[in-house]
Amino acid sequence: GNSVTQMEGPVTLSEEAFLTINCTYTATGYPSLFWYVQYPGEGLQLLLKATKADDKGSNKGFEATYRKETTSFHLEKGSVQVSDSAVYFCALYSGAGSYQLTFGKGTKLSVIP
């Protein structure tokens, strides 16, 4: 079956530090990959996505590249801000008639001034 593994948190960084949150996946076929973000007390919001190998998704300074050879979709940001403090979820959609997204367990990021 499909699965998503992301690095366990919590991750604590100082403002302006470089961020990497690792995400690897197992899926049949050619899945679409996503990063969602959840701010405290809220639902999830789509942060970025990539639908095929070597695609790079980007939004709000965050980037992730779909690497089929390593089955990875790591999230990066060059300079984090306090407002980036949230929980980040990696997810995949395998298609093939399934309407389900498979989510990772989430990584909590705290950015301190």
Place this chain on the structure above:
Amino acid sequence: DGGITQSPKYLFRKEGQNVTLSCEQNLNHDAMYWYRQDPGQGLRLIYYSQIVNDFQKGDIAEGYSVSREKKESFPLTVTSAQKNPTAFYLCASSGRSSGANVLTFGAGSRLTVL
């Protein structure tokens, strides 16, 4: 603005009681979903519906029930059979306007069993 409205935001229940969580969307999305979120466990799918009057069980449907009588509404009932109902519940939808595989989430409902 279009979106998903979940209510109530906070709900307290005594053991043995059924409770219903509301989810309404004005995005004209065909598909709707209910997820349960527990600390450190990510999101787990309870039920989903691709079309009115049809729904399917997700990974953890036991102790829950849903209905889809209208396109805009997908209420979730947490029954007394659910052994550990305290959790954060998230409703989501998807459709052609967003892409079938892109979910729009509500703000969530936090249920606490006393």
